Amino acid sequence: MISISHVSKSYGSFQALKDCSAEIARGEVVVICGPSGSGKSTLIKTVNGLESFDVGQIKVGDFRLAPGVTHMAALRRSVGMVFQSFELFPHLSVLSNVTIAQTKVLKRPKAAAEDKAHALLARVGLSAHVTKYPAQLSGGQQQRVAIARALALDPEVMLFDEPTSALDPEMVNEVLDVMTSLARQGMTMLCVTHEMGFARNVANRVLFMDGGEIVETSEAATFFSAPASARAKAFLARILRH
């Protein structure tokens, strides 16, 4: 479904991504983890073209993304994204947040878009909040709206860029529950996250990144029980100590 091959990117002399390659099959859930500054967010944002890259190519379904490709409308339609800081549109109601791209991008009639939005908001447990504005919701609720907004375009792939990092601890699980049920329904998911419980229990595989490189790609269970690289061992030792 997603094929990343030999992708590199530099900012001046700093190399943000070094020859990254990965294959993600349809329906697979892959977690990207690693220390901060290791290029996780940069890599995930190359997949829907938010970050450009200098070398290599990425294929998502039939869409081929390479340096210099600028028309990405088809790519954006098949890839949904959830951001660390939600990025809901603050001047629009919850319902409008979920309908706007449907009506403007997919040209769906308003009634159909609203039906879809109501269904998705029910699915993430927010039926009672459709007329509210983002500022009236908790962080966890906002992030669930953001997930519904991304799903409204019927994407084939969902990207999550640290979806729970900006949340208070008691709200992390409500978002992870939504992500877990999405994974169970067969969505192809690429997630940058520090939630090791989610990685262990829900993900099929883990990509471990450090210094802009994909250091290790393992089955999730293997990654936690027997990490192959010394860097992954050191990382896990640091984060799993408590």
Place this chain on the structure above:
Amino acid sequence: MSVDFSTIVSAAPFLLTGLWFTIQITLVGVGGGIVLGSLLAVARLSRNRFISGLATAYVNVMRSIPLILVIFWIFFLVPWAIGWLVNGGRPVAVGATLTIFITFILFEAAYYAEIVRAGFRSISTGQYEACEALGLPKFHAYVYILFPQAIRNVLPILLTQTIILCQDTSPVYVISATDLLGAASKIAQRDGRLVEMYLTVGVVYFLFSYTASQFVKSLQSRLAYGGR
């Protein structure tokens, strides 16, 4: 010299014509200025160096010359420009009112552009990324997502600029157009009623500006997101 406010009554119709012209200039300046200014702001933020350079140059030139000079430029140059385009080189009379309207739109646009640009810059990059990730075409992203937030973030400054604009219409006298202050000044000199006239227009300006700034204040407190 005695002070006699009854003179205001007989002067009222002429003062009202002046006031009406001041209001017209303000409305045209605000409307046209914000539309053109917003386009300039978007152009300044463009990644295309030519477009952003052109818009930047325009804004900087307009902001570094006095309004009176722009009025003169438009008054003397626009007839030639139109004549050159459509009338085989013979200048076409444009008239003071139209000149003033064009001038204020072009001049105020430079100031509104900077305010709107500040509004766009106050929006987090994440909002731009969210628009892109959803595949919203640029035009839709600006119209439905970015512009409403930008305007909302700078609305108080935008209205303050409008109050300034309303007070700054007086230089129109240089091409014999008459705004509120111009009207008062003409009657004051004709009748020798300087004190009465200038006090009266002072009160009118004050009432207008004070009401407007109170409105800005109440707007500011109502504009917090989610507070409705």
